[in-house]
Amino acid sequence: MSAQADKRTTRFDAEAASYDASKPYLLPWADEAAKTLVSYLPKTSQQPLIGMELGCGTGLVSQRVLKSTNPPVAFILGVDASEGMITAFNAKAAALAEDNGLVSPGSPLTLESPPRGMYAVYCMIEDDSSLRQSVAATPFADVLPTQDFDFVVSHITWHHIRDLNAMAKHIWRLLKPGGVFLIVDYEKTSDSIEFHPPSGRSEVEHLWGFSKDDLRGHLEGAGFVHVETRDVLTFERTGKDDGVTRKFTFIGAKGVKE
């Protein structure tokens, strides 16, 4: 792992345990990302869908997408490069599964295949074998999906990924034909760099965020078709370091693997 990736992981490790409680503004963001994803999923599927969340954090988006009944979603594999986030995600996954009567207390997954609910693995996807290797290192290697996903979602993670064109191609290969990839991240504007206060910029790869054309380019360059972009949500935020209130917009870009 590179020094840059270490820094990124350490920051999220430190935040993970109190992430949801200390950042209530994330909840409407996750609501809108989940709604946007579900709006793009095929409604004709007979089988409940199996998805992946890239940079899943504590599972705020995954837990919402799992509630979808049209189409039904069976399982989401969370993938994150922070061990702290994985621990938080899987504690939430176990609690949700117990609530739904899917597993016995203490176990995050049933051993049925495909599994139901959500489960996260530590992985920095860098090549086509890294997700398989990460899954193989879990006690659930026999039941967790590693390819042929119906959808992949990335919510405010894309700006952390170093090589976006390579990552878009990895995601394309992980999807089944007809599979949907949705990126939601902040829009590039004259002051979008302020989305991260100066004190928290060092570990961020794409500080200015993205234009809709940037995201379209990543998706089309990887071979995605039926690419659509849209505004997802606009909100105001006051800078931690300078106290100035600014407006930010999250944009979404969806592509389909033909």
Ligand SMILES: C[S@@+](CC[C@H](N)C(=O)[O-])C[C@H]1O[C@@H](n2cnc3c(N)ncnc32)[C@H](O)[C@@H]1O
């Ligand atoms: C801003 S958080 C967003 C988390 C979650 N998607 C949410 O909406 O709450 C970004 C997440 O991406 C993860 N991340 C950053 N770079 C990554 C990479 N190369 N591979 C996997 N995860 C990564 C971080 O560890 C962090 O959990």
